Each structure stands twice: as C-alpha cells, then as structure tokens.
Amino acid sequence: MNNVTIRKTLKECKIPQWRLADALGISENTLVRRMRYELDKPAAAQILKVIHDIKRSEESVVKIE
Numbered sequence: 001m002n003n004v005t006i007r008k009t010l011k012e013c014k015i016p017q018w019r020l021a022d023a024l025g026i027s028e029n030t031l032v033r034r035m036r037y038e039l040d041k042p043a044a045a046q047i048l049k050v051i052h053d054i055k056r057s058e059e060s061v062v063k064i065e
Helices: 002-013 017-024 026-035 039-063
Strands: none
Touching: 002 026, 002 039, 017 026, 017 039
C-alpha cells in the first residue's frame, strides 16, 4: 500500500518522478526500480515527507512571484 500512496501523492501534487528522485539524491531509474517492490514504512514515510517538502517549496515560490 505504501507505493500506491506515494504514486497517488505524486500525481495529486503534480510532481514528476525525476524531481522526487533529484530531491532524494538518486537517479530516476533508481527510484523506479525501488518502487517496483513494496517499500518498508520508514522508507515510504521519508519519501512522502520529501514530496510534501517539494510541494511546500513550490507553493512558496508561487507566492513570491
């Protein structure tokens, strides 16, 4: 269920996988390979936190402009 939640959150936040991978410090291919199998809860929680951090940073950039 963790991977489904991550994919759903990415789609809702309109964040591409390459952007998430860049924020995690890995390549997009590595992210896709890791997502092939169910992630454990700590790894999924870290990824969801990064997604929300990216979303917050995008919102703050829009407000400044």
